[in-house]
Amino acid sequence: MRPLDKGKCPTDKQGKNKVVIDYKSWRLDLIKRIGYYCAYCNMPLSASIQVEHVVAKIPIPGNAAGGKLDWENMLLACGPCNTVKSNQPVSPHTHYLPEEHNTLLIFDIAAHFKHNDTAIVKPAPGLLKAQQTKAEATIKLLGLDKIDRRQKVVDIRWQRRRDAMISVRACRELFLQATHSSTYDPTATARYIAEIAKTTGFFLLWFKAFADQPSVMEKLLDHCIIPGTAQNCFDKTNGFALLPRNPNNLVDPF
Ligand SMILES: [Zn+2]
Numbered sequence: 001m002r003p004l005d006k007g008k009c010p011t012d013k014q015g016k017n018k019v020v021i022d023y024k025s026w027r028l029d030l031i032k033r034i035g036y037y038c039a040y041c042n043m044p045l046s047a048s049i050q051v052e053h054v055v056a057k058i059p060i061p062g063n064a065a066g067g068k069l070d071w072e073n074m075l076l077a078c079g080p081c082n083t084v085k086s087n088q089p090v091s092p093h094t095h096y097l098p099e100e101h102n103t104l105l106i107f108d109i110a111a112h113f114k115h116n117d118t119a120i121v122k123p124a125p126g127l128l129k130a131q132q133t134k135a136e137a138t139i140k141l142l143g144l145d146k147i148d149r150r151q152k153v154v155d156i157r158w159q160r161r162r163d164a165m166i167s168v169r170a171c172r173e174l175f176l177q178a179t180h181s182s183t184y185d186p187t188a189t190a191r192y193i194a195e196i197a198k199t200t201g202f203f204l205l206w207f208k209a210f211a212d213q214p215s216v217m218e219k220l221l222d223h224c225i226i227p228g229t230a231q232n233c234f235d236k237t238n239g240f241a242l243l244p245r246n247p248n249n250l251v252d253p254f
Pocket residue numbers: 038039040041042043077078079080081082
């Protein structure tokens with residue numbers, strides 16, 4: 001999960017905040033602002049893009065009206081994330097969310113401890129106990145550690161994630177080789193990598209693999225290549241180091 005900033009509400013021709021009566025009407029605006037990826041697992045979306053209510057659309061305990069049609073409550077999600085999340089209550093106090101937290105500080109992607117041919121989302125090492133609990137609640141909310149091996153499989157996130165892991169490793173190898181070439185062009189090479197990341201998705205893998213390469217980090221954050229990553233989660237004056245997103249929250253600044 002990458003940290004997202006989808007920006008302010010899009011405006012209509014009169015310059016007023018756009019209002020919709022059908023949540024699907026946000027689809028194109030969301031693709032323009034955050035790209036064609038699931039906001040939670042970051043899998044690239046294909047033919048079937050779902051607009052996701054961060055707060056569920058049907059009434060839930062404590063929220064009689066259900067989630068609103070407002071721009072602020074909308075994201076894109078893949079089928080499995082949307083289905084697992086369903087109408088469960090969601091809050092930035094109990095879950096880490098892409099628009100509220102620097103999720104790169106909180107999650108990791110790794111092979112399952114039993115199944116080496118899979119990749120699942122795990123809490124990052126070194127979290128405090130409360131952060132770990134919240135990270136685990138988020139993984140459960142979205143089923144980011146699910147491995148669906150049924151004949152009637154519908155959730156292939158673990159496979160796509162695993163493929164992305166291999167692509168990122170290959171790109172890292174090729175990148176390091178390229179830096180030794182007499183014709184090495186840092187800008188072009190970084191751009192190629194960001195273009196491959198754009199089609200692969202699962203951005204956490206890319207940001208972690210290239211954390212020590214500012215030229216690549218700059219391109220991964222370029223909104224013209226991959227829109228929507230929250231820029232304030234990276235310290236551009238310090239090699240794009242990850243920054244907590246809520247520095248005034250002394251209990252949990254992430
Ligand atoms: Zn997803």
